[in-house]
């Protein structure tokens with residue numbers, strides 16, 4: 001306890017305890033699933049706790065999840081959503097028509113679709129750049145740039161954005177920096193500590209980690225920014241249900257354990273594939289051969305389970321991914337079970353072909369989400385599929 005008092009609790013302790021207090025009436029150790037749409041008020045316009053008046057506005061199970069993600073990201077405030085995309089949309093909805101966003105060009109496909117086909121139509125302007133180079137962010141910024149949005153590592157090309165450098169140029173231009181931290185998880189990377197203003201997760205992936213919930217989370221330090229995001233959460237209404245909040249809280253309790261295994265298995269699979277003669281190229285930030293390995297090493301403490309390989313052609317990509325036994329052929333990532341996908345035909349099919357080509361997303365690219373199985377079984381599986 002003396003140590004905890006001196007340093008504050010460490011990550012694994014926060015994963016178990018942040019936001020999770022015994023329920024006051026019975027002492028139930030698990031956060032109850034407050035499956036209710038409304039609350040009885042003791043007197044007119046005097047909701048309990050000053051705010052429990054309606055389920056979209058406030059829910060105690062959601063509160064616990066919001067407290068938990070804030071603690072894990074070294075933030076002060078968490079805001080929960082019904083999906084990662086709803087969380088990202090909320091960040092941009094702070095802006096008005098005519099405002100401008102600079103975004104990484106190799107974002108998650110659904111983020112690109114939201115920006116170019118929905119929010120651009122409402123008059124918000126976007127410029128897409130390669131955020132590996134902070135100078136490109138700087139030169140894309142305009143007087144009305146309010147937000148710079150990056151993803152690091154990116155999906156599936158594993159580009160790394162230097163968060164500290166991006167924060168510096170963003171702040172010099174008077175904008176806020178948001179970082180999609182889905183791929184790394186808060187266990188491996190904490191963007192707010194590197195100068196970012198907003199961190200966002202698709203908690204569907206590593207944070208929940210069990211492939212049974214769609215969800216999104218935002219964490220921020222600034223109180224006024226948190227109030228704006230909560231206003232939008234309530235006004236637009238893409239809130240998560242209490243059951244999903246409970247499941248995500250349960251997933252978070254093993255986040256540190258899962259990520260240690262994802263990190264170890266991801267590196268083992270990447271090393272194995274790099275040494276395999278049937279593979280043209282392996283992209284994994286934890287490999288010395290990754291062109292931004294030094295930067296990745298500086299701002300991340302582990303490299304998670306996402307490994308991309310180029311097998312040379314679409315036909316080979318299809319046959320490899322269809323022959324695997326333990327790697328299920330599916331979109332999504334970050335769950336305990338291993339998955340494989342062919343981005344050009346699956347997750348990134350909605351990205352225009354010339355944009356895919358520009359970012360090096362070749363037809364022969366195969367993306368592995370390495371799970372927490374026994375790694376020798378995973379390596380044997382890859383071996384038999386490549387044979």
Ligand SMILES: *Cc1c(COP(=O)(O)O)cnc(C)c1O
Pocket residue numbers: 083084085086108110111151155180182183201202203204205214215216
């Ligand atoms: C999946 C994903 C999203 C979208 O999240 P949903 O929960 O599917 O809405 C956003 N960013 C990244 C990096 C993702 O992998």
